[in-house]
Amino acid sequence: MHNIIKRFTLLFILQFFVFTGFAQFKIGLGSQTANRNPMEELSYENPQEFNIAAITVTGTKFLDPNTLISVSGLSVNDRISLPGEAISSAVRRLMDQGILEDVSINVTKIEGGKAWLEIELKERPRLAKMVLKGIRKGEMDSVEEKISTNKGKVITEALVKNIQLSIKKHFIDKGFLNTAVQVQQIDDSLRVNNATLVFNIDKKKKVKIDNIFIEGIEEMPEWKVLSKLKKTKERAPLRIFTPSKYVAKKYKEDKKTMVDFLNKKGYRNAYVVNDSIVTNKNGNIDIYMDVNEGHRFFYRNITWTGNYLHASDTLGLILGIKKGDLYNPEELEKKINGIPQNDVSSYYMDDGYLYFSCTPIEIAVEGDSIDIEMRIFEGKQAMINRIVLNGNTKTSDHVVLREILTKPGQKFSKTDLIETTQMLSKLGYFDPQKIEPKPIPQADGTVDIEYNVEEKSNDNIELSGGWGGIQGFVGTFGIVFNNFAIRDIAKLKKYKPLPKGDGQKFAIRFQANGGYQNYSVSFTEPWLGGKKPNTFSVSLFHSQQDYSKIYERYQKLYGSNGIYNPFAGGLGFGSSLYQGSFKNTGGSITYGKRLNWPDRNFSLSSTFSYQYYDVVNSFLLANFQNGKAHDVSLNANISRYSLDNPQFTRSGSSFSLTASFNPPYSAFGLQNTNKEKLWIEGHKWMFDADWYTPVIGKLVFHAKSNMGFLGRYNSGVGYSPFGRFVLGGAGMGLQNVNSIGVELIGLRGYDEGIVYQPTLQEQQDRALGISNSNSSLSRQGGIIYNKYTMELRYPISLNPSATIYALSFLEAGNSWGSYKDFNPFKLQRSAGVGVRIFMAAFGLLGFDYGYGFDPIPGVSNKGLKKFTFSLGQQIR
Numbered sequence: 001m002h003n004i005i006k007r008f009t010l011l012f013i014l015q016f017f018v019f020t021g022f023a024q025f026k027i028g029l030g031s032q033t034a035n036r037n038p039m040e041e042l043s044y045e046n047p048q049e050f051n052i053a054a055i056t057v058t059g060t061k062f063l064d065p066n067t068l069i070s071v072s073g074l075s076v077n078d079r080i081s082l083p084g085e086a087i088s089s090a091v092r093r094l095m096d097q098g099i100l101e102d103v104s105i106n107v108t109k110i111e112g113g114k115a116w117l118e119i120e121l122k123e124r125p126r127l128a129k130m131v132l133k134g135i136r137k138g139e140m141d142s143v144e145e146k147i148s149t150n151k152g153k154v155i156t157e158a159l160v161k162n163i164q165l166s167i168k169k170h171f172i173d174k175g176f177l178n179t180a181v182q183v184q185q186i187d188d189s190l191r192v193n194n195a196t197l198v199f200n201i202d203k204k205k206k207v208k209i210d211n212i213f214i215e216g217i218e219e220m221p222e223w224k225v226l227s228k229l230k231k232t233k234e235r236a237p238l239r240i241f242t243p244s245k246y247v248a249k250k251y252k253e254d255k256k257t258m259v260d261f262l263n264k265k266g267y268r269n270a271y272v273v274n275d276s277i278v279t280n281k282n283g284n285i286d287i288y289m290d291v292n293e294g295h296r297f298f299y300r301n302i303t304w305t306g307n308y309l310h311a312s313d314t315l316g317l318i319l320g321i322k323k324g325d326l327y328n329p330e331e332l333e334k335k336i337n338g339i340p341q342n343d344v345s346s347y348y349m350d351d352g353y354l355y356f357s358c359t360p361i362e363i364a365v366e367g368d369s370i371d372i373e374m375r376i377f378e379g380k381q382a383m384i385n386r387i388v389l390n391g392n393t394k395t396s397d398h399v400v401l402r403e404i405l406t407k408p409g410q411k412f413s414k415t416d417l418i419e420t421t422q423m424l425s426k427l428g429y430f431d432p433q434k435i436e437p438k439p440i441p442q443a444d445g446t447v448d449i450e451y452n453v454e455e456k457s458n459d460n461i462e463l464s465g466g467w468g469g470i471q472g473f474v475g476t477f478g479i480v481f482n483n484f485a486i487r488d489i490a491k492l493k494k495y496k497p498l499p500k501g502d503g504q505k506f507a508i509r510f511q512a513n514g515g516y517q518n519y520s521v522s523f524t525e526p527w528l529g530g531k532k533p534n535t536f537s538v539s540l541f542h543s544q545q546d547y548s549k550i551y552e553r554y555q556k557l558y559g560s561n562g563i564y565n566p567f568a569g570g571l572g573f574g575s576s577l578y579q580g581s582f583k584n585t586g587g588s589i590t591y592g593k594r595l596n597w598p599d600r601n602f603s604l605s606s607t608f609s610y611q612y613y614d615v616v617n618s619f620l621l622a623n624f625q626n627g628k629a630h631d632v633s634l635n636a637n638i639s640r641y642s643l644d645n646p647q648f649t650r651s652g653s654s655f656s657l658t659a660s661f662n663p664p665y666s667a668f669g670l671q672n673t674n675k676e677k678l679w680i681e682g683h684k685w686m687f688d689a690d691w692y693t694p695v696i697g698k699l700v701f702h703a704k705s706n707m708g709f710l711g712r713y714n715s716g717v718g719y720s721p722f723g724r725f726v727l728g729g730a731g732m733g734l735q736n737v738n739s740i741g742v743e744l745i746g747l748r749g750y751d752e753g754i755v756y757q758p759t760l761q762e763q764q765d766r767a768l769g770i771s772n773s774n775s776s777l778s779r780q781g782g783i784i785y786n787k788y789t790m791e792l793r794y795p796i797s798l799n800p801s802a803t804i805y806a807l808s809f810l811e812a813g814n815s816w817g818s819y820k821d822f823n824p825f826k827l828q829r830s831a832g833v834g835v836r837i838f839m840a841a842f843g844l845l846g847f848d849y850g851y852g853f854d855p856i857p858g859v860s861n862k863g864l865k866k867f868t869f870s871l872g873q874q875i876r
Contacts, residue, residue, distance in 0.1 A: 047081040053114035059121045061193045063099070071097060072119065082107060082115060090119075099124055099154045124154045125195035128188055130163070134201040143170055155185065155195055167199060175245025177207035178283075208235050208284045209244045216273070216291040220265060225291075228261045229254040230697075232287070246277075246285055255289075266296035266326040268370070297327040300369035306376035310347065315374070318344050327370055332360055340418045348378065352411030354439060354447055355379030382412045385446035391453040395429050395483060399503040402527060403427065405600075406449050412439070417449070419600060424453065425645060427503070429483055431456045431800045432645045456800045458482045478509035486523070503527070505537075515549020518542070528591075535592035535605065545582040547617070580617025582741065586610055586631070601642045607635040613722065613741065621741050622780040624721035629678040631722060635660045643692065647803045647838050648795050650700050653691045660684040660723075666714040682720045683711040688876070695792070702791040706813075706876060708743065709784035724781025725815045727828075728752045730846070730870040742781045745876055747813045748868045749830025749850030782815030786824050787876075796835075803838040811850070829853045832866075846870040 055074055057065035069075075072090035080086040087105050094103045102122040109116035127150055132140050147163050164181045171179040180202045188194040212234050217225050231250035233242050255272055262270035273290040280286060299321055304312040319335050336358050337345045348356040357377045364371035386408050392400050403423045405416040417437050425432040434454035439447050481498055484506040488499035498506070504525050511518040522539035592605025613629040615621065636659050643652040662681040670679070690704040710719045722741045729744075729752030744752070789811045796804040812827035832850030839845070848868040 044083055047084050049079055049081050050110065050113055050115035052076050052078045052080060053109075053111075053116050055117045055119065056108075057119045057121070059123070061123055062126075063123060068094065068119065068121070074117065080115075094119075094121065098156045098158070123193055124156060125185075125187060125193050127151055127153050127155050127159070127197060128191060128194035129196040131196060131198045132167075132201060133198065135203065143167055146170060155197070160185075160197065163197070163199070167201060171201070171203050173247050173249065175206040175208070175243070175247060176203040177246055177248075177285075178204040180204065205283050207246050209233065209246050209287060210235055210280055210282075210284045211286045212289070213286065214289045214291060217293050219293065219296070220262065220267070225258060225262070228258040230257065235284070246287075251287075258291075260330070262291075262293065264328050264330050266298065266328065267294050268297045268327055268329075269294035295368060297365075297368050297370050299323060299325045299327055299372065300364075300366075301371045302374065303372070304374045304376060306378065309353075309378055315344060315347070318342075318347055319374075329360075332372075336360070341415050346414050349412065349414035350416075352381035352383065352413070353379055354382040354412045354441070380445060382441070382445060382447045384408050384410050384412055385442055385444075385448050388448060388450040389453070390450065391430075391434075392455065394455050394501055395427075395503070396485075396501040398530075399427075399429075399483075399501065400424065400451070400453070402530075402533070404451070412447055412449075420451075422642070422644065424451070426641070426643075428458050428646060429456070429503075430454060432647075433798065433800070475513065476509065476511040478507060478511075480507040480509075481505065484523075486525075511543075513549075515546035517544055533594040535590065535603075537590045538588070540587040542585045543583070547580045547582070580615070580625075582616075582618055583614040584741065585612050592637075599640075601640045603639055603641070605637045607637070609633050609635065615741075618741075621721045622724060623718065624678065627677060629680055629722070631662065631680045633660045633662050643690075647800070648700075648793070648798060648805055649692045649702070650694050651692055654689070656686075656688045658686040662720075664713045666717050680720050680722060681713060681717060683713075684720075684723055685709055685711070698795050700793045702789075702793055702807075704789045705787070706745065706789075707784075707786040708745075709819075719783050724783060725785040726752075726781040727785060727787070727813055727815050730848075730868045745785060745787060745813065745815075746868075746870075747787065747828065747830065748809065748811055748832055748834075748848050749852035749866070750828060750856070782817050784819060784822050785813065785815035786827075787811070787813030788827070801839070804835065806833070806835050808833045809848075809850070827854075828856065834868075844870075 052074060054076060055069050057068055060068070072094055074080075074086065074090050078086070090105060091103050094100055100121050101124045104120045106118040106120055107115050108118050130144070130147060130151065132143055135143070147166050150159060150163055153159055160183055164183060167181050168179050182200040182202075184198040184200070186196045186198060188196060209232065212226060212229070212232070214222060214226065229251075231242070231247065232254045233244045235244040255275070259270055259272060270291065270293055273292050275287065275289040278286045278288065300323055302316065302319070302321060302323075304315055307315060321332065321335065335343055337343055340346055341350070344358055345356060355377070356379055359375045361373045361375055362370055363373045384406055387401065387404060387406065389397055389400055403420070405420045405423070406413065417439070421435050421437055424430055424435050430453040434452070436452040438450040438452065440450055441447050481500065482505050483500045483502070484504040485494065485499040485502035486504055486506075487502060488494040491499065494500075504523065506524075507520075507522050509518075509520045518541065520539065520541035522537060524535065524537035526533065526535050528534045528536040586609060588607050588609035590605055590607040592603055594600065595602040595604055609631075610633075611631040613631070615624060615627055615629070618625050637656060639654070639656040641652075641654050643649045643654055661683045662679075665679050665681050686706075686708040688704070688706050690702065692700055692702050695701050708725055710723065712719050724742050725745055726742045727745045727747045728750040730746050730748070789809060791807050791809045793805050793807045796806060808831075810829075810831050812829045814827045816822045830850045830852045832848055834846060834848035834850075837845040846869070848870075849866055850868060851866060
């Protein structure tokens with residue numbers, strides 16, 4: 001019996017070596033002594049020891065033989081047993097690299113106690129190409145982006161599996177939960193040791209969510225809890241913008257959001273007990289969730305420890321949480337750290353206590369009441385040691401440093417740090433998303449502040465255009481350098497194409513259509529003298545309009561009889577009215593400064609300007625058809641600007657009040673009554689307000705209000721014929737008062753220059769046939785206007801080189817020819833949708849589709865203009 005067991009044991013050992021070692025270890029028939037076979041000298045029962053005389057490698061195409069020998073662990077002169085563990089280990093080491101398909105080690109010669117070894121191997125092919133089948137071209141591009149980095153790698157099982165998983169994950173994230181991916185390897189017949197992987201993709205049907213069942217919600221309305229599942233929605237007939245596809249990752253995030261919502265509402269112990277997904281017969285799924293809602297908790301006692309600098313009552317007043325308030329950990333954290341200038345951390349950090357921390361600890365939970373202990377670490381005051389700038393490759397250091405509120409030698413301030421970030425964003429030279437302030441504590445207790453920025457293209461070629469009912473297409477070409485350096489104007493090496501880096505603005509502009517031309521040049525220095533943010537700017541302009549060109553356009557649009565009557569009820573104008581012209585030449589000088597009160601966002605400026613008008617047979621100006629006019633004015637403006645990003649604003653506001661005053665010539669008896677040589681007197685007021693706030697996610701709400709009116713010193717003189725308000729269209733046309741003597745205000749959904757409420761006298765005159773139609777009166781403009789706008793904006797792309805966002809709007813406005821008829825609620829209303837595209841090279845492009853709801857007196861079809869196109873400007 002003992003002999004039988006011994007024989008079976010030997011047989012098992014022989015079989016083991018045959019399958020694990022002998023397949024890898026072969027004794028070749030290289031040079032041998034006569035009548036002597038080396039195989040006869042070796043056996044697995046009696047292995048022999050040899051010194052390795054040489055090692056060679058065969059079968060390699062791309063791999064280095066010496067590296068492979070090193071990986072094997074075998075070396076010349078090593079003494080090994082044949083057969084033995086050294087050979088098996090060498091084979092395992094080589095195969096473990098994952099780059100070889102097959103390995104065997106052969107003995108080619110045995111002589112004088114030495115053995116010659118040959119490592120014979122077969123390399124795995126490399127991935128030369130991937131082919132995707134079963135999906136559309138657009139889907140192929142998206143998938144290839146995610147797997148393209150695998151090209152050129154050695155094809156292994158792990159590589160193939162990872163690519164399959166990447167493809168599946170791509171489609172699972174899009175709702176194709178049952179995606180299947182099969183792979184086929186095809187060797188390349190033209191390129192040695194290369195192969196193509198063909199992936200056959202079957203997306204199958206997109207998995208939708210039929211129903212979401214939630215249990216355990218008793219106090220909170222169930223619909224409100226379900227609404228927090230932002231990306232996980234049930235199927236519904238009218239659900240368009242939020243599809244009901246199931247994505248596991250989004251579902252996991254939504255569960256956390258739902259629990260966070262319950263926590264914020266006081267349900268401190270809320271959590272998802274369990275959830276399950278059930279597949280229905282139609283391939284869709286139902287989601288079942290069991291939620292432990294618990295009961296609401298409230299704050300009872302809030303105590304403070306570690307506060308030596310400030311009294312607990314003072315800190316409690318800043319915190320703003322009282323006994324009996326609903327327990328909300330998120331709001332608590334926000335009031336400690338998340339409201340600049342109004343949170344507890346700002347109270348300390350604005351006084352230099354950089355290392356301040358406040359940790360709220362629940363020290364007692366009794367019934368529905370919670371006691372909180374605020375554990376404070378005040379630390380020491382930190383003084384600013386130095387400021388470090390990184391990334392300003394174009395803009396000079398002094399331009400950035402003068403905007404920074406955190407100065408060396410001052411105490412650290414959290415509010416100054418945040419406001420500096422906002423001010424650097426307002427410059428327009430850097431990508432707002434990439435501005436990163438970084439306090440770096442030093443060993444001596446001071447702090448360095450590092451500002452990391454990324455330059456963006458802010459010089460642009462202005463290519464603007466607009467379509468106006470009177471003027472037709474108006475094109476603009478200009479070059480604007482927003483980071484100009486006039487001090488380097490004589491240094492030819494600095495021209496790229498002009499010197500830049502000092503933060504000055506230089507612009508040259510030309511605007512024209514068939515009968516209109518406008519030229520302007522301007523220069524702005526934002527820091528006059530270099531020590532204080534006092535603005536100085538100067539501008540010159542000239543414009544001229546040939547009305548005969550307008551007549552030619554009317555002939556093309558409305559016939560060769562020379563009569564213009566596009567609006568029913570109008571009286572038509574003969575060709576004799578279109579033989580005149582309008583010219584305007586002028587300039588201005590502006591000085592402004594930033595204010596520190598009420599806060600740093602306020603600024604004040606004043607402008608002295610002079611304009612000379614030369615008018616011949618004009619029908620666009622009220623009470624001034626022929627003559628020359630001089631307009632000398634002093635303007636004052638106060639504004640507040642706190643927008644977070646000028647390209648796509650998410651939060652902040654902008655307010656501006658401008659007043660213009662002409663000298664009161666009539667008060668000194670200097671006003672002449674010759675209307676062909678007029679010195680304009682009066683005053684003008686303009687108010688503009690914008691406000692932005694985030695709504696949900698990336699959705700932003702924008703509200704704005706605009707108002708303007710003309711005033712006079714002497715009722716016997718009358719209102720100025722220039723600078724009146726013309727509403728309608730994109731607000732582009734011939735741009736502004738310098739161009740045709742009126743202010744063009746946009747009102748989408750209506751034709752340009754149509755929105756106007758005539759005075760009672762004008763309505764009576766028109767009814768008697770002794771007045772122009774409303775189309776003429778509206779284009780002369782009203783003396784007062786107001787306008788309201790609400791928009792919802794959603795970003796499509798926030799790339800600084802091409803920012804794109806969609807919007808929907810509600811808009812209402814009107815202009816009046818008399819203060820007696822002014823009614824801020826009698827407005828022309830419109831609604832629509834649009835898109836804005838901001839390109840660094842060309843500025844802002846706008847496309848809107850608007851519909852006007854209200855009829856306009858004297859105008860058929862409401863003056864409706866559905867499409868509005870603008871280039872290079874915002875609508876006022």
